[in-house]
Amino acid sequence: MHSEDVRQQLAQSARSFYERGWMLGTAGNLSARVSDAAFWITASGRPKDLLTPDDFVSVNLQGEVLSAPAGRKPSAETSIHQVIYRHVPDARVVFHVHSIEANLCGHFARNGQLRLPPLEMLKGLGVPDAEPEVDLPVFTNHQNVARIAEDMDKALAQSLPRVPGALIHQHGVTVWGQDLLSARHHLELLEYCFRYLVQAKAIGVQA
Template structure:
């Protein structure tokens, strides 16, 4: 195993993490980012690392057979690694998966009706692949459990039968996860969904 593989791509994740930290979406050690490589393995942020101070040594590489590679034996993969694994299995075209914890994401999760969150028909949805006039779009919502593989299992079961309208999902009172064909596109998606969330919170306040 070679710890030097794709160090430049990890730097792209580091840059995104610092941006999200500055915006208050990855405070403390919250959130996780991953990048899938050509062989199907992926780099993911190590558990317990401050997202505003990441280095290339703060990632763990996870292989298809669940083998874990790290610079330090004390490093563990993010607690939400199973969610990233599920996303990469369900969506082979995905090369990046980003999960952040924002105040707005938690607030809008309370607006959800059962297991979906209806999104306003904003122009921004085009950036998520919704090219319709006055679209009726929603985001899948999942319950939060301390047992993260249970969340991953529910994501897998639902998306196997019903593909999501947009490449994003919301975990109730927890945060949003997006997946994309590259780290740059994943960053775009996070910015777009967080804009939609802020709009929804603001619209709720003026009612």
């Protein structure tokens, strides 16, 4: 795929996530791996409903900038994307957004894990079990992003989560996929689980 097309598709994804309230006030960052060695990532601090190809920076898997439009720096959370690309060979796209439900669900976590509701929707996250018992990892939101990336690096080196995503407490959710469409589906499915958990709690249903 032509690299400008990738950036345009990421910009389109960002616009749609912005419209759903997941990327307000410049929150979140999106990336796509274009080769074994490099990925495009959103530039830091840009409005996610108005991205153009000039709002993307090319970095290598060590986080070094390969090319950047004038005045643009890579996302402050680039190190988290690097960790995912390093540990998940199939990941070609990483989406990180800040939804209200993701942040509320962080409070339901126990011992750094959020139990996902046993819904049919989990099949779309790669869990075909009849009675799934699946946890999503929840990481501490250190103000130094490198520390979040270190924690994720250690966790992913031990084992990959059963579902392609993770929460950062009081911060947001990060998902990955083998292409733009699968990453979007993973995000939509996890967000569905988060909404379900929040609403179940509100009406007193045991999720």
